[in-house]
Amino acid sequence: MKCPGAxxxxxxxxxxxxSAAVAASWNNPYPAxxxxxxxxxxxxxxxxxxxxxxxxxxxxxxxxxxxIYEPPFQYHYLKRPYTLVPLSATGVPTPVFFDKQGRRxxxxxxxxxxxxxxxxxxxxxxIYFQPHPAFARDASGRLLYHAxxxxxxxxxxxxxxxxxxxxxxxxxxxxxxxxxxxxxxKLHSPIQSLMNDYIIGIREYAVTLKxxxxxxxxxxxxxxxxxxxxxxxxGVEEVDRYxxxxxxxxxxxxxxxxxxxxxxxxxxxxxxxxxxxxGMAEKNLTLDWYPVxxxxxxxxxxxxxxxxxxxxxxxxxxxxxxxxxEPGDGPAGLLADAGKPLPFIxxxxxxxxxxxxxxxxxxxxxxxxxxxxxxxxxxxxxxxxGEGDTEVSEAMKQKGIQLLTSVQTSxxxxxxxxxxxxxxxxTERASKLRHAISIAIDFEERISIxxxxxxxxxxxxxxxxxxxxxxxKAGINPYVYDWVDGKPQRKPIEYAxxxxxxxxxLGGVDPDTGKPLMINFETPATGPERKAELDWMRKQxxxxxxxxxxxxxxxxxxxxKMRKGDAQLYDWGWNADYPDPENFLFLLYGPNKKVGHDGExxxxxxxxEFNCLFERMKNMDNxxxxxxIIDRMVDIARRDAPWVxxxxxxxxxxxxxxxxxxxxxxxANNTLKYTRLDPTMRVERRAAWNRPxxxxxxxxxxxxxxxxxxxxxxxxxxxxxxxx
Numbered sequence: 001m002k003c004p005g006a007x008x009x010x011x012x013x014x015x016x017x018x019s020a021a022v023a024a025s026w027n028n029p030y031p032a033x034x035x036x037x038x039x040x041x042x043x044x045x046x047x048x049x050x051x052x053x054x055x056x057x058x059x060x061x062x063x064x065x066x067x068i069y070e071p072p073f074q075y076h077y078l079k080r081p082y083t084l085v086p087l088s089a090t091g092v093p094t095p096v097f098f099d100k101q102g103r104r105x106x107x108x109x110x111x112x113x114x115x116x117x118x119x120x121x122x123x124x125x126x127i128y129f130q131p132h133p134a135f136a137r138d139a140s141g142r143l144l145y146h147a148x149x150x151x152x153x154x155x156x157x158x159x160x161x162x163x164x165x166x167x168x169x170x171x172x173x174x175x176x177x178x179x180x181x182x183x184x185x186k187l188h189s190p191i192q193s194l195m196n197d198y199i200i201g202i203r204e205y206a207v208t209l210k211x212x213x214x215x216x217x218x219x220x221x222x223x224x225x226x227x228x229x230x231x232x233x234x235g236v237e238e239v240d241r242y243x244x245x246x247x248x249x250x251x252x253x254x255x256x257x258x259x260x261x262x263x264x265x266x267x268x269x270x271x272x273x274x275x276x277x278x279g280m281a282e283k284n285l286t287l288d289w290y291p292v293x294x295x296x297x298x299x300x301x302x303x304x305x306x307x308x309x310x311x312x313x314x315x316x317x318x319x320x321x322x323x324x325x326e327p328g329d330g331p332a333g334l335l336a337d338a339g340k341p342l343p344f345i346x347x348x349x350x351x352x353x354x355x356x357x358x359x360x361x362x363x364x365x366x367x368x369x370x371x372x373x374x375x376x377x378x379x380x381x382x383x384x385x386g387e388g389d390t391e392v393s394e395a396m397k398q399k400g401i402q403l404l405t406s407v408q409t410s411x412x413x414x415x416x417x418x419x420x421x422x423x424x425x426x427t428e429r430a431s432k433l434r435h436a437i438s439i440a441i442d443f444e445e446r447i448s449i450x451x452x453x454x455x456x457x458x459x460x461x462x463x464x465x466x467x468x469x470x471x472x473k474a475g476i477n478p479y480v481y482d483w484v485d486g487k488p489q490r491k492p493i494e495y496a497x498x499x500x501x502x503x504x505x506l507g508g509v510d511p512d513t514g515k516p517l518m519i520n521f522e523t524p525a526t527g528p529e530r531k532a533e534l535d536w537m538r539k540q541x542x543x544x545x546x547x548x549x550x551x552x553x554x555x556x557x558x559x560x561k562m563r564k565g566d567a568q569l570y571d572w573g574w575n576a577d578y579p580d581p582e583n584f585l586f587l588l589y590g591p592n593k594k595v596g597h598d599g600e601x602x603x604x605x606x607x608x609e610f611n612c613l614f615e616r617m618k619n620m621d622n623x624x625x626x627x628x629i630i631d632r633m634v635d636i637a638r639r640d641a642p643w644v645x646x647x648x649x650x651x652x653x654x655x656x657x658x659x660x661x662x663x664x665x666x667x668a669n670n671t672l673k674y675t676r677l678d679p680t681m682r683v684e685r686r687a688a689w690n691r692p693x694x695x696x697x698x699x700x701x702x703x704x705x706x707x708x709x710x711x712x713x714x715x716x717x718x719x720x721x722x723x724x
Contacts, residue, residue, distance in 0.1 A: 035308035038346040047304030052287040053262035066669030068293035069265035075668040078325025082579040091244040127170040128315040130298040135166030172244040174266030180228040185210040200235030222277030251619040257578030296343040296673040310348040366686040373652040401461035402658030406664030409576040413646035415603040432503040433639035439496040460643035468581040468630035508545025522559040522570040565595040605642035
């Protein structure tokens with residue numbers, strides 16, 4: 001018997017209502033079976049360019065490889081200022097100094113007498129690499145996958161397609177192999193040129209490897225293996241199975257910081273050989289895509305169009321959550337897991353999210369565990385207290401969402417070209433002009449308007465968390481600020497006008513033209529979204545009756561102008577590579593000028609006293625004597641004012657109540673292992689926040705049912721009439 005249309009409609013409505021009972025899972029992007037598993041959910045915007053530790057140098061690359069590769073040292077998770085501690089090493093070594101004749105020198109010897117430094121690193125026994133087919137062996141001990149033909153790769157499309165895996169113990173030779181890779185001609189490591197100046201023999205080693213590679217490759221680009229174990233590097237030697245030495249030219253304490261970066265992680269030769277086989281690169285079976293490390297996690301899925309997945313390394317060695325930190329860490333709950341084995345999380349799923357709004361909405365639904373704060377959602381998420389501090393909004397509090405903030409080890413500044421005849425120079429007139437402009441450009445206002453309060457006004461070249469940075473009254477720039485009611489206060493604009501008059505520009509008028517002084521502003525800020533910021537900049541100088549001419553160009557053209565010194569005022573920034581004052585103060589070191597030297601000193605600042613102090617300070621240990629020198633350098637720079645000191649950005653992170661042990665930091669990247677979750681709480685909150693709204697479907701069902709009654713009655717009458 002055929003069912004009439006009205007009855008079919010009623011049945012369809014019933015099915016819809018039945019489906020509503022399970023509608024809570026409709027928008028869940030993850031499998032239901034994973035709901036209570038110990039999995040952290042995050043996102044990425046684009047595929048990392050490379051995951052090879054010799055080449056990677058971007059934050060979106062480090063968020064993955066820092067969890068996988070283990071350099072000998074790491075930063076203490078909780079302590080500030082940032083402190084190096086052992087990771088795979090047994091300790092952080094003290095360098096031994098030698099003169100040109102190879103004689104050992106005392107630790108406090110003048111730097112000029114030191115010909116080279118030796119770092120001896122001892123690796124902990126019993127550390128094993130993650131499971132990987134590069135280590136797989138047959139019963140006789142032969143490596144299974146190191147002589148593959150193209151036919152052997154027919155069914156292989158991802159690293160997980162290899163049937164067998166293996167492992168082996170980490171040794172000192174693996175660290176040596178990776179240091180050698182920094183000079184590999186095919187890899188173009190971004191720190192090779194810097195290491196050429198420090199690691200003994202590596203510059204010449206690069207030439208040797210280039211010749212050897214060219215001879216082996218015969219012009220081929222892929223499927224070429226250069227066995228670096230056959231080419232000794234003079235500056236690096238293996239002492240025994242767990243010990244190696246690195247020799248550095250002169251004294252360079254910052255080398256320890258470099259050794260806490262993935263560049264100096266161990267790389268097993270087996271992995272290099274495995275991925276160098278013909279046909280591998282065509283299927284993206286390379287170290288760029290599949291890291292091989294000994295860290296807490298290993299990459300098991302690399303699908304850049306959908307997901308990247310880290311899973312716990314089953315061979316991870318013993319590492320315990322830190323038992324000490326800063327005074328506030330205990331009350332903040334950051335020491336609750338002291339002494340417990342790491343990592344806490346079994347798996348981390350990174351999903352592709354190209355747009356910020358979908359990411360934000362999924363975070364609010366509980367499908368991402370952490371989120372940054374978008375400009376579009378700032379007012380929804382953050383509110384300012386009466387004291388000017390920030391906290392989460394009431395809506396976020398009701399969800400239990402927490403706000404974590406930290407000042408980044410970065411600086412954004414406006415620079416003066418010290419070679420310019422108007423804005424530059426070292427006369428009192430020139431410095432007063434620069435001080436007047438520095439007072440007029442209100443960075444507190446800029447931070448409030450354009451950064452939603454996410455930053456602090458800079459008082460000098462050093463960022464918070466860096467040795468030498470001064471807090472409080474001792475740390476203010478007295479040429480721009482006064483100390484009022486326990487905090488820095490920008491000097492009044494009337495004082496800036498006074499300085500301008502003393503500089504010869506009464507009322508902002510250029511005496512040579514009789515018109516307002518005109519200053520060119522070079523910036524790579526282009527596009528309509530930056531127009532408001534540039535208009536704001538013009539208004540800042542209009543306070544002094546100075547005309548600002550904005551000359552915005554693309555970044556390549558901007559860099560060319562800076563190299564040639566075709567600038568008066570410009571904007572730029574710097575992110576620290578490591579937490580040492582040398583990494584900021586070198587931006588003002590004369591021999592590092594942009595013009596003529598192509599260095600990072602874009603203001604072309606060149607003060608002889610500052611230069612001499614920098615040369616003394618750069619290789620010193622962090623002692624009171626070094627602090628005194630830094631204080632003097634900062635005072636000189638403030639007086640000369642080659643920069644409008646700008647701001648240090650603040651990082652805002654939101655996380656749900658089920659996430660524990662998060663302490664923001666700018667130096668350490670291998671922090672996933674410290675994070676702990678409460679998956680049960682997450683399941684409960686998700687269910688509460690994503691309850692299906694089914695009353696509209698109920699209403700539709702009721703209307704459909706009511707409208708179907710006449711049709712059903714008519715149908716039944718017709719049926720009875722037919723039977724008669």
